Amino acid sequence: MTVKTIRQALHEALEQEMRRDPRVVVIGEDVAGGAGTGGGVDAAGGVLGVTKGLIKEFGAARVIDTPITESAIMGAAAGAAMTGLRPVAELMFSDFLGVCFDQIFNQAAKFRYMFGGKARTPLVIRTMIGAGRSAAAQHSQSPYGIFTSVPGLKVVVPSNAYDAKGLLIQAIRDDDPVIFCEHKLMYDLKTEVPDEAYVIPFGEANVVRDGDDVTVVALARMVHYAAEAAETLAAEGIECEIIDPRTTSPLDEDTILESVERTGRLVVVDEATPRCSMATDIAALVADRAFQFLKAPVRRVTAPHTPVPFAPSLEKLYIPDPDRIAAAVRAVYGYGR
């Protein structure tokens, strides 16, 4: 077993699945990097290098560079999925979902339903989320809540390299469209990742830390911030149970509810904006199904309801951080005491 970055883990998942199944193809902007153009074969490999090297082994027929036209990428991939391939399409920034939302929301997500269960759409859409690079309001959002709201889509939001590989392989082998969200600040994050292929089932949360005082549900980069806050809080005698849902659709409701049943307190940490979001969704779930166990109001630690600021100082304030998480946990822990 070796330590790998999320970038390496994702690359390995793609490579192993492409070897295993000739129907798996990769399609998107610069996934090879100017193959057939002046850019040279394998010049890029996606904007952050995840697909670099694939074209050399699998060729241009399976690693398809496209023009900058998200609607065509998603339309082609959705059609290919329905007619026998297993495409992994890249939507470079999730912020661009607007230009291809019909292909995702009204086509890929609906095929199985509209064709009476006879159509399968084994499509994976890999896309970048997250603020923190001063990439401004149009390249920094985390719209997994929007994807999650669409019946027919599965949504994956990994927080570490082990999960990233197992969840991407599961996404590729899955017969339904899967939106796979990669946080742009996390590609170099390392952990132990098996060399062999493996799958992590969807809808199975990861309990990152055990604790009996406060349940903290966090996604993607926020899992690490929550873990940092939990260290601080443990020194104060407050034990957090940290739950990383890993997939927002399906959502592992049982793990969250069973934890709240024990702790009676919930803080949800979400880098996305708060309205109609995962934080709100999970808070509602607990209010609805675990109200009788709650000892304190549910708290959400999220971005404000504004676009992501460009100014680094403002962006820093925008993103939830360990201090804000710790403060929220202290508040619910101290409630009524």
Place this chain on the structure above:
Amino acid sequence: MSMPLTGITMPKWGLTMTEGKVVQWLRPAGAAFAPGDELLEIETSKITNVLEAEASGTLLRVVAPEGSTLPIGGLLAVIGPADAPVAEVEKFVAGFVLPEPADATSEAAAAPAPSVVEVGGSRLRYLEIGSGDGAPVLLLHGFGADLNGWMFNQPALAEGRRVLALDLPGHGGSSREVGAGDGAVLSQAVEGFLAALDPGPVHLVGHSMGGAIAVLLAARRPDLVRTLTLIAPAGLGPEINAAFIDGFVRASRRKDAVEVLQMLVHDPAMVSRTMVEDVLRFKRLDGVTAALDTVARAWFAGGRQTLDLTAAVAGLALPVQVIWGRDDRIIPVAHADAVAPAVPVHVLEAAGHLPHMEKSGEVNRLIRRFIDL
């Protein structure tokens, strides 16, 4: 000259342990203890276990309070003769130097790492600890387990001898190919492993299915085996907990895994979250479920044990001992009655199907005493 002061230090249990937390001292400072007495409870990220006294002495000073976390080798307590002067104890504590835990490279160099050997085109992973003149020991795990299951035993047995722990085919880091997956295939793999490493005749210790494999090997190649320690072995009766076998093969989610793993032990609290996660991480690998399914169907078809080794055990000319947990819910302890009266049978109280983990100190002593005869 009285016996010198010594320290009890944080043990290393398992490949990945780097530190441990003192959960509870089971003896107060100042108390005398005998070999085998439980001194304290230590929690690692994977498991909580009791550290037992190796020799007799007095707990002169508890250095690590409850709740404290220490690196491997960190000083937990000072032990020695009851009349040791306080100043001497102070001096010992002050002069104690933690063995460099330090950077990843030195740790990797110090910690034993598993090796891989090719046998008949298959990869077999094994872990080797210890060296010396003592006859070597080979540890064979049970169905679904791997060499890590011996984490509390292998270091303790490795004083003055080479101790090998093997991953059976389809298990741990060994190849997923198991062929028919039956006793013949698996015991031949062990035979091939011994031929490849050529450690000379070994003391075989087998748990559950590994016990049955040990019997098969000893029956076919008695020249390779000195003694046989069978821990809750398969092959001595038809009963097997089919719910465990099926559940273990099927479990892909934490909830199901917790349920089946708790069947293994007397105290369900022993099954930690990371222990469950380790099992799931193994089971998620491509090919593992198929391999386990093949092995399960070969050994436990229709929820019964297909292999009857009572005659084979009776026919062995070498020393055999049997160890069983009183509360074994996987293979009933009553199967121990199937061995000849001359074979020593040790039934351990408050232990389930994993006495070598649940009562590691006792099992280690039983094995050492038996193989040193």
